[in-house]
Amino acid sequence: MKKFFAQAYLWFLLAMLYAPILIIAIFSFTEAKVLGNWTGFSTKLYTSLFSGGVHHSLLSAIENTLIIAIVAAALSTILGSIAAVGIHNLYGRKKAVINTLNNIPMLNPDIITGISLFLLFVSLGITQGYATVILAHITFCTPYVVLCVMPRLQQMNPNIYEAALDLGATPWQALRKVIIPEIKPGMISGFILAFTLSIDDFAVTIFTIGTEGLETLSTYIYADARKGGLTPELRPLSTIIFVTVLILLIVINVRSQRAAKRKEATR
Amino acid sequence: MKQLLRFFLKRSTWSIPYAIFLVGFVVLPLILIFLYAFQDAEGNFTLANFSKFISSPEAANTFVYSIGIAIVTTVLCILLGYPAAYILSNSELCRSKVMVVLFILPMWINILVRTLATVALFDFLRLPLGEGALIFGMVYNFLPFMIYPIYNVMQKMDHSYIEAAQDLGANPMTVFRKVVVPLSMPGVMSGVMMVFMPTISTFAISELLTMNNIKLFGTTIQENINNGMWNYGAALSLIMLVIIFATELFSDGDGDRASNEGGII
Structure with a gap:
């Protein structure tokens, strides 16, 4: 009985959380301009989303969003990983200071990050754009990369690096063959996190995007x-985003659960 | 030359590029907010920006109203989210991990897409947009951010405390009140941070959900910055920073947010 009510409550909340997106998904399969009018099944919106033409600006906004996310995530992964090793x-005290500074972008609301960077760029006279x-985006993504990489470094046996040096490896080789393989999982989850944060961002983007007509999906x-x-x-675009995220998250979770089970089995 | 090489090879040296980056893109911009807030358009020191805020009823009202909306949203999120987190973390009541993913998933969808979906829902149900839509939209947007940290803490909770309380004769209600609630408090606190802070600082959401009828403090700041009133905008941002700093002290925020989000992958 208790379980029944608990389940019912969860499903009620899920219904509330998913009703809006479901309605969008359903009405992406009809042509009507106004949402709520059903004018028969059609996939026309999907084809016209990708055919460009009239909605060229939407397509280029998607393209900009992806380019910005990939570049920002890659650069913050590099910067953040090097910083984490350092x-x-x-x-x-040095460590405490840099850790505090690293926390600021995560604790600051987006609008403050956006405005502060806006003021930086205008007072330096930098034209805003790409x-x-x-x-x-690098500014607010890198702290998360640092936080993803740091635990891997803490788990690592510090003697391995020294051992590699003693055995005649140059520091560069020791970095490539010892440190990077160890922190790679952290770098990957840092990259994914940075990528999604960048795609999702609106508040920081709108203050730093300038007035030259550059658009991301959010703006x-x-x-x-x-x-x-x-x-x-x-x-259709929201529907595609939603389905992609859903599949991605379920795959990641199923995989990590399987990995956890395998680990238990081998123990 | 050799000394220079050794300096670059020392691994602690590698934190220097990021340290410089942090000073340039985090510390300096925040100092600029501070400087702009205490200057007039010509760059002279002034407190006029703050007295303008206090004396203009519109901005001050928006400020109070935004705090009100943020509190209502946060309380609703706790009321709705706490039982959900409790059920999700309890293996007797909910076994499926997919359920957890379904609750976290909305966090990963662009906030404007989610807001758009809320507007679509209200249009579809022929409900008017306004204050009700605003609160629904805020709760809808931020509920996962409340559920996840509470769920996280509850899952790691040591169940022997609960068993001990039961063994010592506490009834279920007492166990919940005296053991589960206090132990889950850190999760609630970081949930409050993750809901209160964004609700008080959002700007686009309120415009979309109320057809521009209700303005929140974030919108006021954005409008001033957009209209070239940088100094006044900076002063308003500084006021918001103070509020957020106060909330952080209150909830003993220690940057938990990051580790919470990072844990999802």
Whole structure:
């Protein structure tokens, strides 16, 4: 009985969480301009989303979003991994200071990060565009990379690196053959985290994107919604994003559960 | 030359590029907010930006209203999210891990897409957009951020405490009140941080959910920055920073947010 109510409650919450996205998904299969009108089944919105033409700006916004996310995630993974190795080998006050600084972008609300970087760029007289958005994204992504890599370094036996040096490896070889393989899982989850954070971002982007007409998906949706009419093609797009994320997360979770089980079995 | 090489090979040296980056892109920008807030357009020291805020009823009202909305959202998220986290972490009540994924999933979808979906839902049900839609949308957007940290803490909870309480004769209600709730408090605190902070600082969501009828403090800041009133905007940002700093002290925030989010992958 108790279990029944518990389950019912969970399903009620899930219904609330998923009703909006379900409605979008259902109405992505009809042509009507206004959401809520069902004018028969059609996949026209899906084809017109990818055929470009009228909605070229939406496609280029998606492209910009992906390029920015990949570049920002790659650069913050590199910067963050190098920094993590450095911070791991620091001691005392220096370490405490840099860790505190590393926490600031994570604790700051997006709007503050956005405005502070906006003020930085305008007072230095830098024209805002691609470069400033990527720099801004690196700023709020790198701390998460550092946090993903750090635990791997702490688990690592510090003697292995020394042993490699004693056995005649150059520091560069020791880095490539010892440290990088150890921290690789942390770097990968850091990259994925940075990538999703960058794709999701709106508040920081809008302050650093400038006025040259550059658009990411978030700013496109925002501008579109402000004009009043939402582009119907946003419905299939949201549906695709939703399904992709759903599949990705389930695959990742099933895999990690299987790995955990295998680990237990071998014990 | 050799000394220079040794300096670069020392691994603690590798933190230097990031340290420089942090100073340039985190510390300096925050100092700029501070400087702009205490300057007028010509760059002279002034407190006019703050007195303008206090004396203008519109901005001050928006400020109070935003805090109100953020509190309502946070409380609703706790009321809805706490039982959910409890059920999800209890293996007798819920066995499926997929259920947990389903609750976390919305965190990974663009916030504007989610807001858009809420607007679509209200349109579809022919409900008017306004304050109700705003609160629903906020709860809808931030509920997963409340459930996840509480779930995380509850899952790691040592169940022998609960058994001990039961053995010592506590009834289920007492066990819940005296053992489960206090032990899950850190999760609730980081949930509060993760919900209260973004709700008080959002800007686009409120505009979309209320057809521009209700303004939140974040919107006021954004409008001022967009209209070139950088100094006033910076002063308002500084006020928001103070509020957030106060919340952080109150909830003893220690950067848990990151480890929570990082744990999902």
